[in-house]
Structure formats: C-alpha cells, structure tokens
Amino acid sequence: MARIALAEPPYEPSIAAELARIMPPGVPPLALFRTMARSPRVFAKMFAGGLLDKGPLSLRHREIVIDRTTARLGCEYEWGVHVAFFAERAGFSAEQVSSTAVGTADAACWAPDEQALLALVDDLVDQRAISEATWSRLAAHFDDAQLLEAISLVGYYHTISFLCVGLELPPESYAARFPATQS
Structure with a gap:
C-alpha cells in the first residue's frame, strides 16, 4: 500500500x-x-516538466535513458510501467529490456550510440558527473539539443524514481518486473 x-x-x-x-x-x-x-x-x-512529448531524441533513445535511470535507482514501479508501455514500440528485444536493469553500459546487445547513453546514466547515477570519456562518446553521436535532453531525462526520472520509491507505490498490475538478477 x-x-x-x-x-x-x-x-x-x-x-x-x-x-x-x-x-x-x-x-x-x-x-x-x-x-x-x-x-x-x-x-x-x-x-x-514532463519530457514524454516528441523531443530531439528518438523514442528508442529516450526509453533507454528512462529505463536505465529508473532501474539504476531501484524504481521498479516506473521501470515496469515504461517497459510495459514503450519497450515494444521502441523496438527493444527481451535481452535489451533485461540489460537496462542488469547489463553493463557496453553490453553487446546495444549499438555504440545506445552504449553511450547507458554510460551517461551510469556516470550521473554513480558519480553525479559525466566523465570525459563518456562525453566524448556521446558527442560523437548526439548534438547539443539531444545531449541536453538526455541529461534532463536522467534528472527528471531521478525525481520520479524518488517519488515512487519514497511513496512505496505498488507495481501496476500490467507492469514489467525487474529481472531476477536485479539488485
């Protein structure tokens, strides 16, 4: 409850x-x-302040950032809702869905631009900063507007994750659940 x-x-x-x-x-x-x-x-x-409208990132890129952020912050509620509503539309395989929660940023199931987005989330969650190596990878694939959008998504879904976890929201009945290996 x-x-x-x-x-x-x-x-x-x-x-x-x-x-x-x-x-x-x-x-x-x-x-x-x-x-x-x-x-x-x-x-x-x-x-x-929502960022679910059409922005400079593709739906797939947006969902990679959202799913990784919410998973890394232990927010099964929001991760599960986004997987249920958007994973198929974003073209995620079952391996990629799982990888957003338990995979590494350099997992082979992701393209180089997608790996850069995962590294962005990991850097911000772990270090509250973006390493030069990650920034270089991002800058090779994304323009300034896309970079600002990606960083904003991490921040926005950090807040959403805190709300969901802090309020102890129970999962929606149709939402995906974290893979068994999620910590």
Whole structure:
C-alpha cells in the first residue's frame, strides 16, 4: 500500500483533463499520477516538466535513458510501467529490456550510440558527473539539443524514481518486473 492514499474520481477538472490526455484509452490513471493528484500544485508542475512529448531524441533513445535511470535507482514501479508501455514500440528485444536493469553500459546487445547513453546514466547515477570519456562518446553521436535532453531525462526520472520509491507505490498490475538478477 502506498504511503499517501490515491486520489479518487471525480478529480478536479484540470487534473481530469490531464489524466485523459496522458493515459491510453481504457487504461486507468497510474498510481503515481493519482498520488500526485493529491497535490494539484505538484501534479501541475510534474506534468509541466514532463519530457514524454516528441523531443530531439528518438523514442528508442529516450526509453533507454528512462529505463536505465529508473532501474539504476531501484524504481521498479516506473521501470515496469515504461517497459510495459514503450519497450515494444521502441523496438527493444527481451535481452535489451533485461540489460537496462542488469547489463553493463557496453553490453553487446546495444549499438555504440545506445552504449553511450547507458554510460551517461551510469556516470550521473554513480558519480553525479559525466566523465570525459563518456562525453566524448556521446558527442560523437548526439548534438547539443539531444545531449541536453538526455541529461534532463536522467534528472527528471531521478525525481520520479524518488517519488515512487519514497511513496512505496505498488507495481501496476500490467507492469514489467525487474529481472531476477536485479539488485
């Protein structure tokens, strides 16, 4: 059970509109969104800062960064939701899905540009900095707007991970679960 009770319908009109916009038809609002709806201010700020719209990174690159960030921060809730909603659309193999959680940044299942994104996440999570070697790898594949987007995604999903873990949100019924070897 989550630490803060989930908001129940009817939601405030602005929250109801945002939930209708973000959720696929027939899928109930995520526990995370329903929890955040308990604070309309935080809810609005969270959605205002979201990065799930079309940005300079491809869907595949975006999801690599999000999945790796949430996995590295132990946030099975958000990792599982993203895997359930986006892994197939991003073209991830089962090996790649698992690798986002338990693989190394240089795992052979990833292309060099994808390995650079994984290294970015690992550097930021482990060192709170980006090594020169990682930056060089990134700069060989991504332009400035893409680099800023990738770093912002790590930061945004760091916050989302802290919310989910701190609130002890239970996994969504349809969400993927961490591979058995996840620590």
